[in-house]
Amino acid sequence: GAGVSQTPSNKVTEKGKYVELRCDPISGHTALYWYRQSLGQGPEFLIYFQGTGAADDSGLPNDRFFAVRPEGSVSTLKIQRTERGDSAVYLCASSYRGTGMNTEAFFGQGTRLTVV
Amino acid sequence: AQKITQTQPGMFVQEKEAVTLDCTYDTSDPSYGLFWYKQPSSGEMIFLIYQGSYDQQNATEGRYSLNFQKARKSANLVISASQLGDSAMYFCAMREIEGSSNTGKLIFGQGTTLQVKP
Numbered sequence: 001g002a003g004v005s006q007t008p009s010n011k012v013t014e015k016g017k018y019v020e021l022r023c024d025p026i027s028g029h030t031a032l033y034w035y036r037q038s039l040g041q042g043p044e045f046l047i048y049f050q051g052t053g054a055a056d057d058s059g060l061p062n063d064r065f066f067a068v069r070p071e072g073s074v075s076t077l078k079i080q081r082t083e084r085g086d087s088a089v090y091l092c093a094s095s096y097r098g099t100g101m102n103t104e105a106f107f108g109q110g111t112r113l114t115v116v
Numbered sequence: 117a118q119k120i121t122q123t124q125p126g127m128f129v130q131e132k133e134a135v136t137l138d139c140t141y142d143t144s145d146p147s148y149g150l151f152w153y154k155q156p157s158s159g160e161m162i163f164l165i166y167q168g169s170y171d172q173q174n175a176t177e178g179r180y181s182l183n184f185q186k187a188r189k190s191a192n193l194v195i196s197a198s199q200l201g202d203s204a205m206y207f208c209a210m211r212e213i214e215g216s217s218n219t220g221k222l223i224f225g226q227g228t229t230l231q232v233k234p
Contacts (some may be wrong), residue, residue, distance in 0.1 A: 041143075042207050042225050109160045
């Protein structure tokens with residue numbers, strides 16, 4: 001498909017488990033972002049990749065959260081020892097270069113994570 | 117401090133009428149960009165319109181226009197001739213350069229839920 005693809009669309013996991021969320025950006029987009037959106041709130045920035053490297057991970061809430069993008073395309077957000085407070089929709093976005101002021105970011109439909 | 121403020125949690129508008137969704141922002145950077153996104157119940161974020169801080173004219177995209185008042189730090193979205201399909205959550209967002217870096221990340225407001233009545 002032409003858009004940003006996120007899998008799974010829904011994930012239910014037990015507290016304490018490890019989860020991986022996948023993002024497949026638009027082909028050719030070098031910039032990739034992860035955001036977290038809690039119910040009734042706007043998305044909050046987690047991490048930004050330019051190519052393979054994490055250029056800004058200042059939004060990751062703690063060391064249980066980690067993300068990789070080994071080949072500069074698909075990215076995986078990894079959450080260890082999940083907590084109920086991690087329940088949210090995790091959005092991925094990509095853009096062509098990312099740092100132009102007017103560069104449009106294209107979002108995926110998100111992964112709804114529920115920790116029970 | 118909240119950088120993007122959307123003070124209207126919910127709005128109603130009659131079909132075919134115009135509606136204004138409010139957004140104020142806070143930044144000390146002279147160079148920034150302002151965005152509006154639409155988020156239907158399906159969850160995806162759809163880009164609507166962009167306004168740069170140095171743009172002299174208000175941005176327009178079809179039925180969407182942005183009422184940019186730089187001195188007041190407001191960037192209100194105007195939707196003309198509302199349609200039932202406009203019912204969604206709307207987010208205002210800002211991109212700014214932080215010091216010498218520009219990661220391109222967006223800072224979002226809390227959103228406004230718009231319901232269009234037939």
